[in-house]
Amino acid sequence: MPSRGQVQRLLAYGLDYEEAGHRLGVPAGQAFLIATGLPADGGDTLTTAERHRAGMPQESTQRLADPPAGKDGTRRWLRRRAVTDRGMRQAAEQWSARPKGERAPGDVHELTAVLTRDHDRVTGLLKQLKAIPGVTKGGTGADLARRESVVALIAQALESHEPAEQAHLWPAVRGGLDTGDRLADQAVDQENEAIGTLTALRGTSPDSEEFDELAERLESRMRRHVAFEDAVFARLRENLPQEDRERLGADVVGTWQSAPTVPHPHGRQD
Known part of the structure; x- marks a missing residue:
């Protein structure tokens, strides 16, 4: 002080x-x-x-x-407050821009457990994105760069997650549940909305208000989609035999492992 x-x-x-x-x-x-x-x-x-x-x-x-009157004055005031507010800085800095935990440990094989674990990793990245202040909350240049890096990591995670679901999860849902076609179609629509938002976000400068708006929209759509899939997973556990879910889980992991390796935005590899 x-x-x-x-x-x-x-x-x-x-x-x-x-x-x-x-x-x-x-x-x-x-x-x-x-x-x-x-x-x-x-x-x-x-x-x-x-x-x-x-x-x-x-x-x-x-x-x-x-804060001073006017958008520009308010933004400068917020940025200065973000820099000097120790609690805000510590809340942002506690996150490291990378997913938490191993994606597919050897003791996790069952389909819904494998996909839930991957959901948790993406959800963790979304929490990081939300914790780091954007331009509308006074984020610094370093904050904006970190937000852009987290968005790139989310895209990297979904590049193999969604194709694996398309190849293994939704065919099982269509064939194993009495309302499977409707559930799969609804889920795919949600995925397309989220991917469209993510694509727009990656094409937007992180020092713009539009980036912050798209980041909030992505977090909302992904949270809704994960909740929907959790409900589908519960029905699969009730209707699909354990051995089938184990086989499908192994297929999902195999799809991830055969996918091309995408470099970490800052040169790191998991």
């Missing part, structure tokens, strides 16, 4: 509270509080003595607590 002397020295050099706070790594309103002992949003209730306290600007201090 900066000291009062540090803030006041920067003010003496002619810096305002926004720039002083930026240099010291705290929001402007917090720099004002350190220097004066007063909250920035209390300008209308100050006593005469408080108004003449060292470090008090002549203009209203409310702007130090609130």
Whole structure:
């Protein structure tokens, strides 16, 4: 935490509270509080003595607590808050841009268990994407690059996940459940919507509001699709024999293993 002397020295050099706070790594309103002992949003209730306290600007201090008017001003304020808010930074930095866990460990063979594990990996990536602030939440250049990397990893995961489902899961659903055709058609429609959103997202600059909107849409569509598939998996476990599900699980893993290897966006391999 900066000291009062540090803030006041920067003010003496002619810096305002926004720039002083930026240099010291705290929001402007917090720099004002350190220097004066007063909250920035209390300008209308100050006593005469408080108004003449060292470090008090002549203009209203409310702007130090609130974002400035206008989209560009608000975006700059959010970006600066994101940089200086330690809790926000720690929440974003706890994620590493790669899927969690092994995709197909040797002790997991059954179809619904194999696919559920893969869903969990994609869901984890979507959580990473949501945790890292985008441009509309004041994300820094490094944040935007990380979001773009996570999107590339989601695309990489789905490049083999969806073909494996098309080849092995949905034929089993069509042949093994009395409403299988309807369920498979609905699932494929959902997949196409999500892939269309992902394709649009990959073609959009991460420093745009459209990227943030598409990222939210992708997360919503993928969450709905995973919930739908979970319900289908429950019916498969009730209607498809264990040995058939084991065989299909092995087929899915075989499809993944035979798929072309796609390099990690930052040069890493799992």
